[in-house]
Amino acid sequence: MPETLDRLLAESRDRLKSAGIEGAAVDVRHLVSGLLGLTLAGLMARGGEPVSPEDAVRIRAAIERRAAREPVYRILGEREFHGLTFKLSKETLEPRPDTETLVDCLIPHVRRIAVRKGSCRLIDLGTGTGAICLALLASVLDARGLGTDISEDALATARENAERNSLAERFATLRSDWFEAVEGRFDVIVSNPPYIRSIVVGELEPEVRYHDPAAALDGGNDGLDAYRTIAQHAGRHLEADGVVGLEIGFDQKQAVTALFRAQGFRLLESATDLGGNDRVLIFEQDVK
Numbered sequence: 144m145p146e147t148l149d150r151l152l153a154e155s156r157d158r159l160k161s162a163g164i165e166g167a168a169v170d171v172r173h174l175v176s177g178l179l180g181l182t183l184a185g186l187m188a189r190g191g192e193p194v195s196p197e198d199a200v201r202i203r204a205a206i207e208r209r210a211a212r213e214p215v216y217r218i219l220g221e222r223e224f225h226g227l228t229f230k231l232s233k234e235t236l237e238p239r240p241d242t243e244t245l246v247d248c249l250i251p252h253v254r255r256i257a258v259r260k261g262s263c264r265l266i267d268l269g270t271g272t273g274a275i276c277l278a279l280l281a282s283v284l285d286a287r288g289l290g291t292d293i294s295e296d297a298l299a300t301a302r303e304n305a306e307r308n309s310l311a312e313r314f315a316t317l318r319s320d321w322f323e324a325v326e327g328r329f330d331v332i333v334s335n336p337p338y339i340r341s342i343v344v345g346e347l348e349p350e351v352r353y354h355d356p357a358a359a360l361d362g363g364n365d366g367l368d369a370y371r372t373i374a375q376h377a378g379r380h381l382e383a384d385g386v387v388g389l390e391i392g393f394d395q396k397q398a399v400t401a402l403f404r405a406q407g408f409r410l411l412e413s414a415t416d417l418g419g420n421d422r423v424l425i426f427e428q429d430v431k
């Protein structure tokens with residue numbers, strides 16, 4: 144008798160619980176529905192049906208990876224962000240729901256500029272999967288984006304994500320260490336740079352510490368290295384009426400605002416994430 148999906152789901156839950164995974168039941172549902180190409184509702188509806196031996200092998204292998212603290216979406220190889228699907232690779236940060244707040248805050252600015260000028264030119268520094276830039280392009284048709292990254296692997300992943308979301312015509316990539324290889328001015332500068340203090344990176348949960356790239360997390364001794372560099376050069380690459388939108392660590396609002404103020408920027412707007420932490424800052428140039 145082949146086993147039913149329900150039995151395999153129960154076994155998987157027990158396996159993850161015994162491995163100490165919090166939210167074992169939710170992880171099992173996401174993993175198994177992803178592996179079988181089903182929606183969560185579809186998965187629930189098929190509980191009584193038999194699982195093929197091949198699927199059972201694939202599911203058990205994925206559950207073992209999760210038991211070893213690999214994140215669900217790394218195992219599946221892709222993750223949804225702002226309604227689009229993004230392929231992940233080893234040199235890209237997994238897009239987080241909190242970062243959708245940055246996209247939501249920037250959409251009105253991108254739209255306003257696109258309406259006024261006929262188009263809006265964005266640059267996403269340290270684009271990784273391309274999630275932020277591509278989500279903005281998907282939301283505003285008259286926008287074009289340049290995604291930069293120091294990692295060629297990340298840029299290849301971002302280009303693939305642009306293709307799979309039908310945004311490649313409006314998206315370009317450039318290998319650059321922040322602004323180093325960037326020329327010209329942009330209407331919107333956006334970044335979710337590494338902002339964790341070096342000393343804290345080693346204490347992050349295993350899912351982040353071993354599976355997100357350190358280069359996307361480690362912001363130096365005080366976590367502010369990337370902001371310092373971006374603040375220093377942003378003025379030369381921003382159109383007079385443009386905005387800079389940044390994701391920040393929960394305790395960095397004052398420090399990052401001070402860095403940008405010192406370079407002639409004014410805090411236009413800030414926002415909190417789903418957990419109520421300061422997460423997004425939007426700056427404009429003070430002297431126009």
Ligand code: GLN
Pocket residue numbers: 239335336337338339351359360361
């Ligand atoms: N929000 C990420 C984390 O909690 C950090 C991302 C970043 O440094 N930009 O792991």
